[in-house]
Amino acid sequence: MKGRLLHLARSPSTLLIGAAGVGVIANALALAAPSGGDGMASRLGVSLQDSMAQRDRALAAEKRKLDMREQAAKAGEARLAAEMRARQGPPNAGAPATGAVVEPSQPYDDLARIYQTMKPGRAAPIFEKLDLEVQTQVARRMRERSTALLMAAMSPNAAAELTMSLAGRKVIQQKPKSGRAAPPVAGK
DSSP states (O other), X not given: OHHHHHHHHHOHHHHHHHHHHHHHHHHHHHHHSOOTTHHHHHHHHHHXXXXXXXXHXXXXXXXXXXHXXXXXXXXXXXXXXXXXXXXXXXXXXXSOOTTOXXXXXXXXXXXXXXXXXXXXXXXXXXXXXXXXXXXXXXXXXXXXXXXXXXXXXXXXXXXXXXXXXXXXXXXXXXOOGXXXXXXXXXXX
């Protein structure tokens, strides 16, 4: 037997032919075998697909959570930046003009907390009666959502005036439409 192994080792082509023959026989047996294991394989496939779908849903939910956290963080950063700008005031606020009264921000902060806790429908009529400068200072210190709800409950003219004031624009008092004269007609 030892002599036969030496003979096979010297001739690699015989060894390769033998290995190829064994491979062909193994493939033929695998194809000819009855497919009784398909039920097991298909259940395993379905289970794997369900597992992957469940994992994908969990990943999508986690991604939505992360996106919402990121949006909340960005909104918080924007709110903090706006508060910092509001506390610093306009660029020329560093040197108040003679006779100008510098008001402390604590009362405005307290008022902002109070108006945020009130229901917008009840707070709006009271808020509209405040001086426009006080409205502006309080609204700048409120959360954006609370300010939006409060402005939605205000009358359109009051909300527009507050909006213009918050934007730093000159507030234009609107005149009633019934007292306006007709525009002049060209050519007469």
